[in-house]
Amino acid sequence: MKARVYVTLKPGVLDPQGRAIQHALENLGFGGVEGVRQGKFIELELADGTPRESIDEMCRKLLANTVIENFKVEVA
Amino acid sequence: MKARVYVTLKPGVLDPQGRAIQHALENLGFGGVEGVRQGKFIELELADGTPRESIDEMCRKLLANTVIENFKVEVA
Numbered sequence: 001m002k003a004r005v006y007v008t009l010k011p012g013v014l015d016p017q018g019r020a021i022q023h024a025l026e027n028l029g030f031g032g033v034e035g036v037r038q039g040k041f042i043e044l045e046l047a048d049g050t051p052r053e054s055i056d057e058m059c060r061k062l063l064a065n066t067v068i069e070n071f072k073v074e075v076a
Numbered sequence: 077m078k079a080r081v082y083v084t085l086k087p088g089v090l091d092p093q094g095r096a097i098q099h100a101l102e103n104l105g106f107g108g109v110e111g112v113r114q115g116k117f118i119e120l121e122l123a124d125g126t127p128r129e130s131i132d133e134m135c136r137k138l139l140a141n142t143v144i145e146n147f148k149v150e151v152a
Contacts, residue, residue, distance in 0.1 A: 006117050021118065024138055030130065032123025041082050041117040042097065047108025054106065062100055 001048050003055050004074040007064045008039035039069075077124050079131050080150040083140045084115035115145075 009015050018036040025033045042063055044055070055073050064071040085091050094112040101109045118139055120131070131149050140147040 008117065008119070018118075021138070025134055028134075028137055030134055032126055033120065034123065035119075035121035037119040039117040039119070041084065041115040042094075043084070043111075043113045043115070044109065045111035047110065050108055058101055058104075058106055061104055062097070 001046050001050065002076045003044040003046055003050075004076065005042040005044065005055070005059055005063055006039060006072045006074075007042070007059075007069050008071075009037060010068055010070055013068045077122050077126060078152045079120040079122055079126075080152065081118040081120065081131070081135055081139055082115060082148045082150075083118070083135075083145050084147075085113060086144055086146055089144045 009018075015037050017038045021038060022033055022036040025036070040063075044058070046055070052073070052075065055075070059071040059073065060066055085094075091113050093114045097114060098109055098112040101112070116139075120134075122131070128149070128151065131151070135147040135149065136142055
């Protein structure tokens with residue numbers, strides 16, 4: 001089975017990487033870019049039947065820093 | 077308007093970061109982790125009416141390295 005994990009910075013947490021992307025897009029001539037936030041996208045290939053709680057625990061223990069990041073899990 | 081961009085390594089491209097995550101999960105005691113691929117997830121806040129082609133161009137010019145990465149755009 002496959003699981004997709006999306007890790008995003010919590011609102012209010014500064015995102016210097018996102019700012020850098022925003023400035024670079026403006027410098028390339030793209031107008032109307034009002035904000036950019038960069039996160040992580042992790043695809044896990046797991047043994048069939050891995051429980052959802054187990055995936056959430058992977059996120060809390062390793063994949064996301066829950067102090068500053070949110071995560072979302074999609075099981076496909 | 078919001079656009080979400082998912083950037084993933086093309087199949088066959090080595091992903092040392094994904095391997096490191098896989099080993100770390102195993103060391104934490106999570107079984108059955110058969111593979112991990114790490115990608116990027118970028119949220120763009122754009123002026124309303126920004127055409128889809130313009131977002132694709134941002135990906136090709138800056139957000140993704142199309143030699144080794146694929147990208148997917150979702151407009152919300």
